[in-house]
Amino acid sequence: MSSTTPLLDVSGLTKHFPIKGGFPIRRTVGHVQAVDGLDFQVGEGESLGLVGESGCGKSTTGRLITRLLEPTAGKISYQGKDITHANRKQLAPVRSEIQMIFQDPYASLNPRHTVGKIIAGPMEINDINPAGGREKRVRELLEIVGLNPEHYNRFPHEFSGGQRQRIGVARALALEPKLIVADEPVSALDVSIQAQVVNLLQKVQQELGIAFVFIAHDLAVVRHFSQRVAVMYLGKIVEIADRDDLYGNPRHPYTRALLSAVPEATVDETPARERIRLQGDVPSPINPPSGCRFRTRCWKATEKCATEAPPLVQVEGNKPGHLTACHYPETADTVPAPRLSKDPEPAV
Amino acid sequence: MTSTDQQPFLSIKDLKVHFSTEDGTVKAVDGLSFDLVRGKTLGIVGESGSGKSVTNLTILGLHNPDSTKVEGSITLDGEELNGASEKTLEKLRGNKMSMIFQDALTSLSPYHTIGKQIGETYRKHTGCSKKAARDRAIEMLRRVGIPQPEVRVDDYPHQFSGGMRQRAMIAMALVCDPELLIADEPTTALDVTVQAQIMDLLKDLQKEFGTAIIFITHDLGVIADIADDVLVMYGGRCVERGSKKEVLRDPQHPYTWGLLSSMPSLDHPVDVPLNPIPGSPPSLLNPPSGCRFHPRCAFAEKVEGGLCSSERPLLEIVDGRGSACHLTAEQRGEYFSDLAGSAAN
Numbered sequence: 001m002s003s004t005t006p007l008l009d010v011s012g013l014t015k016h017f018p019i020k021g022g023f024p025i026r027r028t029v030g031h032v033q034a035v036d037g038l039d040f041q042v043g044e045g046e047s048l049g050l051v052g053e054s055g056c057g058k059s060t061t062g063r064l065i066t067r068l069l070e071p072t073a074g075k076i077s078y079q080g081k082d083i084t085h086a087n088r089k090q091l092a093p094v095r096s097e098i099q100m101i102f103q104d105p106y107a108s109l110n111p112r113h114t115v116g117k118i119i120a121g122p123m124e125i126n127d128i129n130p131a132g133g134r135e136k137r138v139r140e141l142l143e144i145v146g147l148n149p150e151h152y153n154r155f156p157h158e159f160s161g162g163q164r165q166r167i168g169v170a171r172a173l174a175l176e177p178k179l180i181v182a183d184e185p186v187s188a189l190d191v192s193i194q195a196q197v198v199n200l201l202q203k204v205q206q207e208l209g210i211a212f213v214f215i216a217h218d219l220a221v222v223r224h225f226s227q228r229v230a231v232m233y234l235g236k237i238v239e240i241a242d243r244d245d246l247y248g249n250p251r252h253p254y255t256r257a258l259l260s261a262v263p264e265a266t267v268d269e270t271p272a273r274e275r276i277r278l279q280g281d282v283p284s285p286i287n288p289p290s291g292c293r294f295r296t297r298c299w300k301a302t303e304k305c306a307t308e309a310p311p312l313v314q315v316e317g318n319k320p321g322h323l324t325a326c327h328y329p330e331t332a333d334t335v336p337a338p339r340l341s342k343d344p345e346p347a348v
Numbered sequence: 349m350t351s352t353d354q355q356p357f358l359s360i361k362d363l364k365v366h367f368s369t370e371d372g373t374v375k376a377v378d379g380l381s382f383d384l385v386r387g388k389t390l391g392i393v394g395e396s397g398s399g400k401s402v403t404n405l406t407i408l409g410l411h412n413p414d415s416t417k418v419e420g421s422i423t424l425d426g427e428e429l430n431g432a433s434e435k436t437l438e439k440l441r442g443n444k445m446s447m448i449f450q451d452a453l454t455s456l457s458p459y460h461t462i463g464k465q466i467g468e469t470y471r472k473h474t475g476c477s478k479k480a481a482r483d484r485a486i487e488m489l490r491r492v493g494i495p496q497p498e499v500r501v502d503d504y505p506h507q508f509s510g511g512m513r514q515r516a517m518i519a520m521a522l523v524c525d526p527e528l529l530i531a532d533e534p535t536t537a538l539d540v541t542v543q544a545q546i547m548d549l550l551k552d553l554q555k556e557f558g559t560a561i562i563f564i565t566h567d568l569g570v571i572a573d574i575a576d577d578v579l580v581m582y583g584g585r586c587v588e589r590g591s592k593k594e595v596l597r598d599p600q601h602p603y604t605w606g607l608l609s610s611m612p613s614l615d616h617p618v619d620v621p622l623n624p625i626p627g628s629p630p631s632l633l634n635p636p637s638g639c640r641f642h643p644r645c646a647f648a649e650k651v652e653g654g655l656c657s658s659e660r661p662l663l664e665i666v667d668g669r670g671s672a673c674h675l676t677a678e679q680r681g682e683y684f685s686d687l688a689g690s691a692a693n
Contacts, residue, residue: 053539054510160628190395191566195610195624202621217539220612224622247614261540263547263569264613267593277548278541281509 005080006041007179007211008065013038013074015060019286033285034060036235037074039312042179047205047212049226049243051219051258055282057235058215062181065213066100067091078179096126099172103184105164109156115142115167116152122174141170145200162193169200173208181213186221198224219262223247228321231255234285234293237312241322251315251322251329254294292327300328355426356383357560358407358528363420363430365399365406374632376402378584379420381665386527389554389561391575391592393568393607395629399584400564404530407562408447409437424528442469445528446521450536452513456505462489463501466520473524488519492549511542515549522553530562535570547574568607572596577668580604583630583640586663588671600671600680603641605687623687639674647675647683 016031035057042048050058063069065076067083076084078094086094099122102108109118119141120134130137139149145166156164165185172180185201186194198221205212205225216222222229223243230240231254239252250256257276278297283289291309295301304327312325365377377399384390394400405411407422409429422429424445429437446469449455457465466488467481476484482501489497492515505513514534521529531550535543551574554561563574571578571592578595580588580603588601599605606625616622627644630636642648642656651674663672673680 053541162628190629191568192395192606192610192625193628195612195622196626198612199621199624218612219540220614220616223614224612224616224618243618257541259614261544262614263540263543263567263573264615265568265572265596265608265611267572267596275544277544279545281511281542282539 005077007044007046007079008042008213009075009077009080010041010065011039011075013061013064013076014072015057015064015069016072030286033235033288035064036288038237040230040237040240042211042213044178045205045209045211046228047214047226049222049229050213050215050232051217051222051229052232053217053258053282055234055285056232057285058217058232059183061232062100062183062213062215066098066181067095068100092126096122096128096175097178099175099177099180101165101168101172101180101182101185104188105161105168106156106188108168109164111156114153114155115147115159118156118167119170119174122171126175128175137174138170141173144173144204145170146196160193161189162196165189165197166200169197169204173204173210176208177210179211179213181215183215184217185214187216187218194221201225219247219259231258234282234288236293236325237323238294238326239322239324240312241324242319245319245322249318249322251318251324251331252294252326253298253300253328253330256330292325302327355385357386357425358384358562359421359423360403360407361421361423363403363406363422364418365402365411366417366419368415368417369633372633375584375635376632377406378635380581380584380586381420381663382579382586382589384528384560384562386560387554387558388576389563389574391571391578392562392564392581393566393571393578394581395566397583397629397632398581399632400581401532403581404447404532404562404564407530408441408445409434439473442521442526443473443524444526445530446524446526448514448517448521448529448531448534450533452510452517452537453505455517456513458505461502461504462508462516466501466516466523469520470523484523485519488523489516491553492516492519492522493545494519510538511545514538514542514546518546518549518553522557522559525557526559528560528562530564532564533566534563536565536567543570550574568596568611569613580607583635584632585640585672587641587673589663589665590669590671594669599684601641601673602645602647602675602683604671605684606644609687639672647679650679650683651675 013035014037015035016033018028019030019032020026021029038061050061052058064071071084075082083094116138119138123134139152142149147163147166186197189197202225214222214225227243229243229246230237233254239255250259257278260276280297283296289296291307292305295305310325310327312323314322315324315329317331361381363377363380367374367376380403392400406418418430463482463485466485470484471481486497486501489501494500494512494515508516535546565571575592578590578592579586582603588595588604599608609623610625612622625644630640636643638657638659639661648656655674661672661674664670
């Protein structure tokens, strides 16, 4: 690690949810291994994208960082301070610096409060009185996120989905945070509105220098927003790299398959990316496959993959900072995966 | 297949669906026409509230007749469906035409096994025995790629994963070999790798059975993958229609331009901000006058005489291609190449 401490440093982060069962005495009969040994850092003003399919643990990771969940193991340091098991009181100052934007703009705003009260909420809780009063600050915030400051006294139901998400962003900005965890902030919105909110978040990130952990399943949105990207699969990071390295030179077979599955709105005869069709579904995190967790869907899997979990390292041919967890990493000129679908792609 | 191949299999003419609510009349669909031939896929794109789902529920006759006013004609294979009796529709639903819904978990009954739910439709329409229905269900599950169908046929929906549930829904929709399949955002709730599997499956099944498919989605990428023709809807009306190639390569309506340029793609230059459509979709209780897109349209002021806000642009379809916009062909060519140029730089 470099001499400067990263804003957020996560190592070995693990969360296992117990499964209770049995009668009459309910015992723990197993664990959902939602997140299993994550290591990553987020620098000051940096934006890290977390991508993966549903159930891969990306939202759990977001909730662990904000300490809405208690980690099972591992360590979370914020500005060099260990906050893994900090109590409520110790967390209070940290919480005002780490804010969250939620997925559902309908469920995350209290329908009985005015927009003014919602956005002033964080200031009230932390007993912060900005110069000029809270109302002035709220009006400023409304202006930053592109809403009319005159709408201060309106209720959430008077706004559309995209506008509500802007309110969520304004609330997250209220305490001038250093880090914002955005959990699928645009996936509930219409396509034409998504772009508005992505642009807003980008403006906020660049102009206010806030670090972001941007959780999403949409690879194109993440690429647009994040400087570094981590790909998760069944509770583990399989690949992490700078944006251009990850999208330009994916080394993990899963990253490659994921990228190739994104439908693109083009009708070119030669698709930009070779289509790789993965078979089957993501296995259950209650009893994940031994060794490499992706091996059950991987076309390259061997004995070694079943017995030995590949470490997340800088494999040969990777640029510094590009880590891949695979025994048989892909290279740019690797013969593409065998087509798993029966028929060749019909020519358009 | 019969000699009616070239005849449109499904034909919608000037369809209007209006709901009466406490606040007034919602004009969910306002004068929509399209045709669909056998073995082809029509992709319908639009944002929430554009009327795409309502159109398709109306085709199946699944609207509430008490509060809904349906005008226009819906002909399926020569048979008029608007105003048809419930008995006629019941015979057609699940048999000649069927539907795949977006959310497979809420569309399947949690109290019955997958096999029973698939077999139920088949028994109703063929009057076969329970045993035959079960065999058919197993066959269908095998066809949609569920492993060990003999075992899984007795599972309940909660024992299936998201992708498997969607497959089971497809099996249920296809159990009577329908000639028209309406898929309402069938892959929106799924992950990309599973979405790719489901779209391949639909394509394979279409090749095998020659089914006509209406595929509703808000994702132009999905359209590029699966559709033959595309219909773009906005505010209850069709704003553009054409083959997939025509619509995606050479879109004619400013709304389609907006959709295309607001979508981040894996090739979009990262330092250029996205180009969103300003504002939000219109309320259909009180839709904008004239062209419904004009309040959000960057080009509305280029049309002389304020035509966009006063007069509804006509949709003229020539050879299956057309768009509803007041801009002249020259203006469109100029503005779109400007847009495409600024996105490329």
